[in-house]
Amino acid sequence: MRGLALGTLVLAACMSGGGPASTPAEPTAAPPTTTPAAPYTATATGPLTVTDVVCERAVRCGTIGRSQLGACLEGPGRSRLALVWGYDHRFDRDGLVARGRLTLEHGDPQACLSFLASAPCGVKPISFPKACGYTGPTPELIAAVAPGGTCEHWQECIDGFCTAQTACEGVCVARSPQDGPCDSNQICRDDAYCWEGRCRPRTDIGAACGGHWQWCKDGLICDGYRPGNDSDHDYTREQPGRCSAGKLLGEGCVPPATTASEVCVAPLFCDWGSDQPVCREHLSAGAQCRWLDACADGLACVGLTLGGRHHESNHYGVRKPGRCTPALDAGDACDPSAFITGCPAAMVCDLQRRVCRSTGHAGDPCVSVWLSKPPPDDVPSRNDSCFGDLYCDPATRTCKPELAKGARCTPVKFGVEDSPCYLGECDPKTRRCAPKCPK
Secondary structure, three states, rough: OOOOOOOOOOOOOEEEOOOOOOOOOOOOOOOOOOOOOOOOOOOOOOOOOOOHHHHHHHHHHOOOOOHHHHHHOOOOOOOOOOHHHHOOOOOOOHHHHHHHOOOEEEHHHHHHHHHHHHHOOOOOOHHHHOOOOOOOEEEEEEEEOOOOOOOOOOEEEOOEEEOOOOOEEEEEEOOEOOOEOOEOOOOOOOOOOOOOOOOEEOOOOOOOOOOOOEEOOOOOOEOOOOEOOOOOOOOOOOOOOOOOOOOOOOOEEEOOOOOOOOOOOOOOOOOOOOOOOOOOEEEOOOOOOOOOEOOOOOOOOOOOOEEEOOOOOOOEEEEEEEEEEEOOOOOOOOOOOOOOOOOOEEEEEOOOOOOEEEEEOOEEEEOOOOOOOOOOOOOOOOOOOEEEEEEOOOOOOOOOOOOOOOOOHHHHOOOOOOOOEOOOEEOOOOOOEEEOOOO
16 A cells, blocks of 8 residues: 555645656647636635535645545545545544543634635644644544553553554553663654764754754754765765754755755745756746746646756656646546656556546555566656555455455465555464564
8 A cells, every 4th residue: 555644634736647757858838727726715604614625625735636526525434535534444543542542632623624724735734723634623642651551552652652563562661851861762752862872952043963863953954964984085074064944045955964855944945956956936837847846836847757866866857847737637638757747646647548547546446565676766666556544456456445453364475465454464374364463
């Protein structure tokens, strides 16, 4: 299955179909463009509803096509669109509450829906109102298990983590405070990072920083840091950096060695389509674009084709620019050789018919998430596997719901076919889904 965190909604418009990149060429005349869909607002008939807000947002942000709106409106637990609604029904929240491992805190449902109806597509969870998620009002999970208590999930542990493997039981372990011991089995609290066996305090804007990805506080980068080189042939001294909020408009945005994410301050993007990447403002509909997130909210860089590597990093190079365009829909013509085909995230550009079609959901055609052969190093891979709690059935090559613990199953070869079990594996002796827990 394609990874999807519990309770999350992929709102950033992936719109990618993968496939081999074409030879370099200039874009043809710009395709007809339309204005991105307007945010959903309440009508005179009543307050905002969860399904209306979440599904209209999914269309506006390119997660689904307009033709999938009806399926989306069926809502969580009923809709086939796991990419929108996730699979929270697999997480026994109420059972954990009943067993005293979690408590719940609720927020204002209408405040949550009003926020989602107008928030940008790429809004971060830290900006959400209390008890609000991508799928609407969602109670906050409050941990209730003290260190040493039995647990199954990290969310259950008070200021700690759970040692349990997937679908098994473990114990809650307290995190180490600042200056406490740490290693691969003992993690630090959120305000610290592990350095040379001790939890060190994370630093704020302007403070000196070094070679650890958590040296600076969340949301900051270690600007200017350069690692040293102990080689006798090319010795260089380590150069400390300074914690910074990020790069500004027009500044170079190649990230330091300690940062894997982009470094431009919001709402700018790093233009990796340029020979020397700099932070830029997003582009409007119809503009030529040269990177994945170059376009304004609700638009995608349709037709962008990647290949080779950028000389400044491991990012792919640009073989053909695209145009900033709203998402396509089922049956619309697309180019499967482009990285950004224009198809919504819940669709793929069909290789033979060259039109957008549904992908990754129950009943859709699929391939195993496992790669049968190594992909080329310089061309993005196409992904036709299944979303969420689905697996690609080897008999029908369609996505089917993963089987629950104890359900009858057919064993498959590991590393070749998707496991049919939601948690655990198909036991070859009992032919039932069962977790593999340490004894």
